[in-house]
Amino acid sequence: MNETTLEADYVIVGAGAVGMAIADTLAEETSARIVIVDRRARPGGHWNDAYPFVRLHGPSAYYGVNSMALESGRIDQIGLNVGLNELASGAEICAYYERVMQEQLLPGGRVTWLPMHDVDEHGVAVSLVNGQRQRLVARRRWVDATQADTQVPATHGPRFDVADGVTCLTPTELTQWQQPAAGHVIVGGGKTAMDTALWLLEHGVAHDTITWIRPREAWLLNRAHVQPTPAFAHQTLGAIVAELEAARDATSLPDLFARLEAARLLQRIDPTVQPTMYRCAIVSEAELAQLRRIRNVVRLGHVRAIGIDRIVLDHGEIPTTAGHVHVHCSAGGLPRGPAQAVFQGKRIVPQYVRRCSPTFSAAFIAHVEATLFDESEKNALCEPVLVPQVPLDWLRMHLQTAKNQMRWSKRDDLQDWFRGSRLEAYTGLFERMQSEADPAWTALQSRLRQVRGPGLERMAELLRAADGGDGQRSSSVGTAAERNRSVVLLPTNRLRHGEWL
Numbered sequence: 029m030n031e032t033t034l035e036a037d038y039v040i041v042g043a044g045a046v047g048m049a050i051a052d053t054l055a056e057e058t059s060a061r062i063v064i065v066d067r068r069a070r071p072g073g074h075w076n077d078a079y080p081f082v083r084l085h086g087p088s089a090y091y092g093v094n095s096m097a098l099e100s101g102r103i104d105q106i107g108l109n110v111g112l113n114e115l116a117s118g119a120e121i122c123a124y125y126e127r128v129m130q131e132q133l134l135p136g137g138r139v140t141w142l143p144m145h146d147v148d149e150h151g152v153a154v155s156l157v158n159g160q161r162q163r164l165v166a167r168r169r170w171v172d173a174t175q176a177d178t179q180v181p182a183t184h185g186p187r188f189d190v191a192d193g194v195t196c197l198t199p200t201e202l203t204q205w206q207q208p209a210a211g212h213v214i215v216g217g218g219k220t221a222m223d224t225a226l227w228l229l230e231h232g233v234a235h236d237t238i239t240w241i242r243p244r245e246a247w248l249l250n251r252a253h254v255q256p257t258p259a260f261a262h263q264t265l266g267a268i269v270a271e272l273e274a275a276r277d278a279t280s281l282p283d284l285f286a287r288l289e290a291a292r293l294l295q296r297i298d299p300t301v302q303p304t305m306y307r308c309a310i311v312s313e314a315e316l317a318q319l320r321r322i323r324n325v326v327r328l329g330h331v332r333a334i335g336i337d338r339i340v341l342d343h344g345e346i347p348t349t350a351g352h353v354h355v356h357c358s359a360g361g362l363p364r365g366p367a368q369a370v371f372q373g374k375r376i377v378p379q380y381v382r383r384c385s386p387t388f389s390a391a392f393i394a395h396v397e398a399t400l401f402d403e404s405e406k407n408a409l410c411e412p413v414l415v416p417q418v419p420l421d422w423l424r425m426h427l428q429t430a431k432n433q434m435r436w437s438k439r440d441d442l443q444d445w446f447r448g449s450r451l452e453a454y455t456g457l458f459e460r461m462q463s464e465a466d467p468a469w470t471a472l473q474s475r476l477r478q479v480r481g482p483g484l485e486r487m488a489e490l491l492r493a494a495d496g497g498d499g500q501r502s503s504s505v506g507t508a509a510e511r512n513r514s515v516v517l518l519p520t521n522r523l524r525h526g527e528w529l
């Protein structure tokens with residue numbers, strides 16, 4: 029088949045949340061021509077395959093692209109997110125990205141959208157509909173926005189054997205099953221499993237008929253503390269201060285997590301089990317209370333096989349029946365790719381540059397690309413913050429985020445951008461609060477000034493101590509000496525935009 033050539037300034041492979049945030053910022057801030065390609069039929073990446081009851085677990089207010097709001101400004105009045113900023117559903121997110129494409133990106137005439145095209149290792153986009161081949165040429169940069177490799181149950185089946193006659197469903201299939209079950213068995217300990225448990229309870233399934241196979245326990249963020257909107261300004265800054273105070277006063281790593289839990293910053297479903305997982309999952313306290321109602325928790329490792337009458341796990345077996353519905357919630361989620369530079373000559377590899385902030389990070393990287401030229405300068409502003417997996421990553425993410433933000437805070441040219449960015453929700457909010465004569469705010473700021481340096485220094489010490497047995501993993505970004513130097517350099521006597529976390 030004939031091969032044609034399609035040339036643009038930027039070729040973005042992947043129209044998920046990251047590719048879309050980059051395309052949006054490049055389209056807004058440059059006059060570049062952009063090609064954006066995805067093998068899916070619609071923009072939005074993994075959200076297109078998500079189960080019907082999925083929602084963002086962090087507020088809509090700072091998810092998506094910079095140029096278009098996803099939120100309506102609502103505080104939820106009902107449900108398990110009551111009193112907090114709204115959380116867009118999967119369907120709303122997909123519709124949003126369709127609007128971003130149709131109303132923001134395409135009308136300008138500089139963006140070409142190639143859905144249903146797979147990009148091969150030679151840079152050829154092959155239509156999945158008619159097989160046509162287009163060689164993609166990036167005059168400026170090739171943006172690889174496929175790195176997340178998001179794995180959800182609908183696209184990544186169970187990694188255990190399932191015998192004939194066993195009902196094992198994805199969460200999507202669960203909503204289509206429409207047959208009462210003798211009992212439900214949830215397989216997995218992550219956010220998808222939590223959503224499924226809440227969905228079953230919400231649909232009147234008795235808590236004692238649910239078996240939850242949870243190979244590992246996770247530390248969970250408390251949604252009440254990640255609400256950077258005006259109604260929640262005090263509690264948001266208060267949480268940042270409390271995190272730093274917990275770190276400053278921690279005598280050891282276990283003591284740090286105990287303090288974070290006591291301050292209700294981190295939570296776990298079962299307070300008697302030590303978490304070995306941390307993946308930035310966010311739940312409300314009301315959701316946590318519901319999840320704790322499920323008492324039949326199996327901790328015998330991972331499932332190896334589900335048979336008609338038994339489930340075989342790493343460390344034992346449990347009974348089941350043909351009448352039980354088993355729900356596969358054990359896809360990998362967000363696997364961690366290798367740490368690498370964001371700017372690599374003609375190639376950009378977007379990664380987090382602030383903790384747990386995929387869309388802000390993508391927009392920021394695009395802004396840096398649009399406004400700066402020197403590659404080492406660009407990389408210095410965009411050092412990757414790793415995707416967390418284990419509790420120690422809480423420290424690694426904080427320290428690398430602090431290091432990046434320290435660099436950003438020294439750049440006057442970035443401050444306006446932060447202020448105007450909907451995805452960087454903190455700067456504009458805190459600046460507004462600073463301009464009001466509010467004694468409570470002033471007190472919080474003064475606590476932040478006092479604790480920021482000591483808190484970060486103690487985090488670095490705790491990480492160094494833990495690195496004794498785990499040095500390789502924590503040195504994935506910079507050396508220990510570099511991390512410490514950045515902590516020492518942090519200005520502790522004044523607050524500037526971009527310095528908050």
Ligand SMILES: Cc1cc2nc3c(=O)[nH]c(=O)nc-3n(C[C@H](O)[C@H](O)[C@H](O)COP(=O)(O)OP(=O)(O)OC[C@H]3O[C@@H](n4cnc5c(N)ncnc54)[C@H](O)[C@@H]3O)c2cc1C
Nearest residue numbers: 042044045046066067073074084085086146147174176178
């Ligand atoms: C259930 C769930 C809930 C989440 N909730 C939140 C939240 O509340 N807040 C938050 O900040 N984050 C959340 N996340 C994290 C989330 O992963 C990111 O927000 C973001 O959606 C990831 O986007 P992405 O573009 O990196 O990846 P993806 O969505 O995986 O998109 C990558 C795209 O690349 C395409 N692609 C890959 N290879 C090729 C190829 N060779 N050719 C063509 N196309 C290709 C894929 O088809 C895909 O569309 C959640 C994640 C999950 C799984």
